[in-house]
Amino acid sequence: MAYHGPIKAVVLDWAGTAVDFGCLAPVGAFLEVFRARGVTVELAWAREPMGTHKRDHLARMCAMPDLAARWQSVRGQPPTEADIDAMYHDLEPLALEALPRYAAPVPGLLDALAALRARGVKIGSTTGYNRAMLDRLVDAAATHGYRPDCHVAASEVPAGRPGPYMAWTAVMRLGVVEVQSCVKIGDTVVDVEEGLNAGMWSVGVAATGNEIGLDLAAFEALEPADRAARVDAARRRLLAAGAHLVVDSAAELPAVLDALEARLRAGERP
Numbered sequence: 090m091a092y093h094g095p096i097k098a099v100v101l102d103w104a105g106t107a108v109d110f111g112c113l114a115p116v117g118a119f120l121e122v123f124r125a126r127g128v129t130v131e132l133a134w135a136r137e138p139m140g141t142h143k144r145d146h147l148a149r150m151c152a153m154p155d156l157a158a159r160w161q162s163v164r165g166q167p168p169t170e171a172d173i174d175a176m177y178h179d180l181e182p183l184a185l186e187a188l189p190r191y192a193a194p195v196p197g198l199l200d201a202l203a204a205l206r207a208r209g210v211k212i213g214s215t216t217g218y219n220r221a222m223l224d225r226l227v228d229a230a231a232t233h234g235y236r237p238d239c240h241v242a243a244s245e246v247p248a249g250r251p252g253p254y255m256a257w258t259a260v261m262r263l264g265v266v267e268v269q270s271c272v273k274i275g276d277t278v279v280d281v282e283e284g285l286n287a288g289m290w291s292v293g294v295a296a297t298g299n300e301i302g303l304d305l306a307a308f309e310a311l312e313p314a315d316r317a318a319r320v321d322a323a324r325r326r327l328l329a330a331g332a333h334l335v336v337d338s339a340a341e342l343p344a345v346l347d348a349l350e351a352r353l354r355a356g357e358r359p
């Protein structure tokens with residue numbers, strides 16, 4: 090049966106979407122675990138797999154030909170599964186240490202979520218962080234006033250993004266029946282894919298996330314033309330991934346819901 094009713098739930102990504110403008114917290118930890126093994130990696134390599142489960146992220150980095158070649162030149166053989174496991178082990182304390190410093194909500198988010206709650210919308214969340222990392226971030230974000238109704242870590246489900254399992258788990262915990270009434274919003278290509286694979290409306294954020302990768306001050310310091318070009322490039326990449334809609338920031342969620350509810354009323358489905 091076609092669903093024409095209101096949006097009932099929004100599932101937000103964490104870093105680069107709800108908190109951590111520029112998605113900075115994870116990047117330093119990735120650079121550090123490679124540096125500790127004598128391998129210098131480029132910032133772009135650390136950012137490319139962002140949004141996936143952090144162990145998958147390390148595996149995707151190690152599968153990059155340039156990174157594998159650099160690793161081999163230093164260590165005499167390509168990175169192994171055991172190397173990935175060891176780096177994942179070392180990543181956790183680095184991430185735990187960094188996360189509380191990157192827990193502030195993006196500007197306007199709390200007001201936007203208050204408006205959503207006023208119209209009865211439930212707030213869920215998913216992430217590439219594991220449970221221990223997410224627990225640290227949840228606690229820190231709560232001190233800033235950000236408290237989603239549920240939070241699902243990549244380590245709790247059979248597979249992280251681009252799989253749908255975290256988004257579905259969030260929907261279960263929120264007690265929503267119709268996935269067509271749910272919106273997933275995130276800052277990376279795999280975030281968009283997670284929402285699409287879950288059968289939800291999938292929305293990208295272009296300005297606050299990993300695609301641009303600058304904190305608020307650096308983002309605002311960009312020349313206007315440069316800033317617009319970078320936001321446009323991010324928007325095009327997320328649209329190409331299949332996003333139903335791309336906005337600059339999750340602070341625009343009330344307008345996003347208005348637009349998606351109009352599409353539902355017109356008979357469209359995600």
Ligand SMILES: [Mg+2]
Pocket residue numbers: 102103104105106112140275276277298299
């Ligand atoms: Mg993110």
